[in-house]
Amino acid sequence: MTITYVLMQNLRRNPMRTLLTCLSFALPMGVFVAAISLIVAMVKLNALNAAQLRLAVQSRIALVNALPERMRAEIEALDPDKTRIRAVxxxxxxxxxxxxxxxxxQSLGADVDTFPLVFDEIGWTDAERESWAKDRQACVVGTNVAEQYGWKAGDRITLESSVPPNLALEFHVIKIVTTEGRTNSLYLRRDYFEESRRTAGFVTPGCNLFWLKCSDLAALRALQAEVDPRFANTPNETKTMDENAFMANFAQAAGDLPGLMRAIAMVVVFIVALVAGNTMMMSFRERTRELAVFKAIGFQGGRVFRIVLAESVILALVGALLGIVPTAAALLAFPLKRLGFLPLSSLEVSPIAIGVSIAIALLVGVVAGLLPAMQAYRLNTVAALRKIA
Amino acid sequence: MSGADIELKDVRKAYYKDRLEIPVLDGLDLAIRSGEFVVLMGPSGSGKSTLLHLVGGLDSPTGGSVRVGEARLENMNERELTAWRSRHVGFIFQMYHLVPVLTAAQNVELPLLLYRMSSGERRQRVTTALDVVGLSDRMHHRPNQLSGGQEQRVAIARAIVTDPDVILADEPTGDLDARTSEEILNLMNLLNSEFKKTILMVTHDPKAAQHGERIVHLDKGVLHREELTAARAGARA
Structure with missing residues (x-):
């Protein structure tokens, strides 16, 4: 027999209470691991986006407001030497x-001439560039979308637009994109889209967004400051953001899920710490006499402190694993990558999230067990034994 | 296996409640020979349990000295007292206080976890201790599967498994019926006569007190009177 064995046996003393305490850890820890995975995914995406040196220019009013096509030339005119803007x-x-x-x-019509330049990270081959340039019906499809619908390069597909005039157009898949952050999107040629709209009576071409690929970070910052003043006091005032800010705005359109999850998880974990602390205090009070006997037969205060604290930490860890393992298993079994919206679609089990969740469970276990452990340490053996007599 | 002599000189102990001093022991002198079986009696609040706690190193005197064998307890700090207790004192309580989730053998083994000892040696000691108290056939039973008397026997086995010099028993038969009490007291006599343990036992029961060699009556924190028990007085005569 070892002290660890005694500890484990103690947890069996009241199985229902142990189970309920473990579950009170398990549920928030499940949420926590998902929330932290999401945050990790966002940080990763942000790093990828930042490296691409892109600016997004949209209508100051709303993303759905289309900006006139001619604005592209006006933006390009901000850099006549073409030293700062690689492409728009x-x-x-x-x-x-x-x-x-x-x-x-998540499908978008993109300018035929500049799309491969602005989104060069998706790894174009010469043949793919040529297909994109020559084939009006060309489209590039993110691998998650392709997997979902069973598409592969060379397939002909038909998509129906969800915005008026709700065109049903045929496309030719020329490339499957595996680049992280682009796996849930489909890009088609805007010229083909605009022509089809014109045929349907929608004569005004336009863009919801202009992407500027900048030469370096200094150029990006300078252009970010120049674009909006250029269109100030015009019918088409703009809002210019770097890609991370744009994605953050975009994500918030669907609600600040990560923030919400983090807030909920923090509150729940705090409550769990209180519940677990209360449970540990109850457990300690029930065993005051027993712990007094431990001290009477020669267990040092420090050892009794460690026994009570370890019990709390084990409870927290077991509870956390009960939450983390099923959540991780569920995310592995049912990945969210098919959801169109970033960053939720990039949510997958993160080892960092698991590590952080276990660390938090440890911390909660220590915090919850600290007070009863201190009381056990300071337990006046004589006073506790007097209660017996 | 042998006992230790105990010597208390001018021992004073006071507790404080709301800054009010409550004296419990007031200049007590007592000497107990090695291997003697002494019974403490007296009304509630007379200082019996306090005396037991001082001899067991669970508490420190306000004044005076407590010596058990070579150890001068009044000079030790709490850590030293705890370490000393684990080697030299065995406690038996009225309510047994066994750990309910451990078997009889595991309860007896508990004090041995503080020793550097192989599991084989621990097992050997546990078996011997349970054999002494006549419970070797119940070693894998949990406390809730034992009778009150059997639980107290396990508690006695736990008290003797470390081969202490002194056994301190605080009303060990207070929760038992007459027949079981007799069995437990006979067991205490066995530990005293066969293993030469020094035993200090608190009891309110005059019949139980007759199992000791000497009865010390306390009243208001001082030694009121001493007497030899009938059996011992007869033996001497």
Missing amino acids: CGVRWFGGRVQNTPSVI
């Missing part, structure tokens, strides 16, 4: 869905 790409929301399916694919 206009983008229009297509919002296609496969017929008779409910989910909208």
Whole structure:
């Protein structure tokens, strides 16, 4: 027999209470691991985005307001020497869905000439560039979208736009994109989209967004300060952001999920610390006499302190694992990558999240067990034994 | 296996409640021979349990000296007292205080966890201790599967497993019926006569007190009177 064995046996003293305490750790820890995974995914995405040196220019009023096509030339004119802007790409929301399916694919029409330059990180081959340039119906598809619908390069697909005039257009998949952050999107040629809209009577072309690919960070910061004043006091005032700020805005359109999850998780973990602390205090009070006997037969105060604290930490760890393992298993079994919205779609089990959650569970276990452990340490053996007599 | 002599000189102990001093022992002198079985009697509040706690190193005197064998307890700090207790004192309580989730053998083994000892040697000691108290056939039973008398026997085995010099028993038969009490007291006599343990036992029961060699009556924190028990007086005569 060892002290660890005694500890484990103590946890069996009141199995229902142990189970409920473990579950009170398990549920918030499950949420916590998901929330932290999300935050880790966002940090990763932000780092990727920041490296791309892109600026997003949209209508100051709302992203859905289209800006005139001519603004691209006006933006390009801000850098006549072409030393700061590598390319400008206009983008229009297509919002296609496969017929008779409910989910909208994050699909956008992009300028044919500059799209491969502005989104060069997706790894174009010469043949793919040529196909994109020559084939009006060309589209590049993120690997998650392709997997979801069973598409591969060379397929012909038909998508129905979710915005008026709700065109049903045929496309030719020329490339499957595996680059992180682009795996849930589909890009088509805007010229093909605009022509089809014109045929349907929608004569005003436009872009929801212009992406500026900058030469360096200094150019990006300078242009960010120049674009909005250029269009100030015009019917098309703009809002210019770097890619991370744009993505953050975009994510917040669906609600600040990470923030919300983090806040909920923090509150719940705090409550759990109180509940666990209360449970540990109850457990300590029930065993005051027993701990007094431990001290009477020669267990030092420090050892009794460690026994009570270890019990709390074990409870917290077991509870946390009960939450973390099923959450991780669920995320592995049912990945969210098919959800269109970033960063939720990039949520996957993060070892960092698991590590942080276990560390937090440890901390909660220590905090919850500290007071009863201190009381056990300071327990006046004589006074506790007097209660017996 | 042998006992230790105990010597208390001018021992004073006071507790404080709301800054009010409550004297419990007031200049007590007492000497107990090695291997003697002494019974403490007296009304509630007379200082019996306090005396037991001082001899067991669970508490320190306000004044005076307490010597058990070679150890001068009044000079030791709490850490030293705890370490000393684990080697030299075995406690038996009225309510047994066994750990309910451990078996009889595991309860007896508990004090041995403080020793550097192989598991084989621990097992050997536990078996011997349970054999002495006549419970070797119940070693894998949990406390709730034992009778009150059997639980107290396990507690006695726990008290003797470290081979202490002194056994301190605080009303060990207070929760038992007459027949079981007799069995437990006979066991205490066995520990005293066969293993030469020094035993200091608190009891309110005059019949139980007759199992000792000497009865010390306390009243208001001082030694009121001493007497030899009938059996011992007869033996001497």
